[in-house]
Amino acid sequence: MKRAVAAYEKVTSIESDSREARSLRMRMGMLCRAHLDKTFIAGAEQTAAWQELVSLSLKAGKPMPEAPTPSKFQKIRTGDSDVYAYLPEDYVIEAFGLGARYQKAELPAPKAIEAMQALANQISRYDLRLDEPFQALTFLREELAEQAAAEAAEHNEGQNAGDPSSEAP
Secondary structure, eight states, rough: EEEEEEEEEEEHHHOOHHHHHHHHHHHHHHHHHHHHHHHHHHHHHHHHHHHHHHHHHHHHOOOOOOOOOOSSSEEEETTTEEEEOOOHHHHHHHHHHHHHHHHTTOHHHHHHHHHHHHHHHHHHIIISSSSSSOOOOHHHHHHHHHHHHHHHHHHHHHHHHTGGGGHHH
């Protein structure tokens, strides 16, 4: 974990714009993207589990459990091995909170994507100084696109069912 912090600090302090420096920034960007996504998911999953514990505690008359908190470290699978990725506390608190709000249906998916992308843009531009920001929550974007495509197909089928010109002779 110390190496993860050192690697992040090293990459964010690089002044050079050499090919090697850009490569290091891009690799760190991929780790940061994975960290943000995993932190968002952790916020959603841990909030769901916490809500269940709160409900059980209230029914049993027990004290409320502590709310979950994010970690500055995430284990990321890179090829055949795992590495730890680090992000500063402000970023993980925001990403975790967005995941929690999404889980509690306080934040719709498009707004969650927008907010997480703004966070990714901030890290990409200001910390890593990447030319192109990395894309956050690709999995949720794809899920929304699949839902939209399914709804469009369903809508088209409904329209074609009432259209006599669409029937076979």
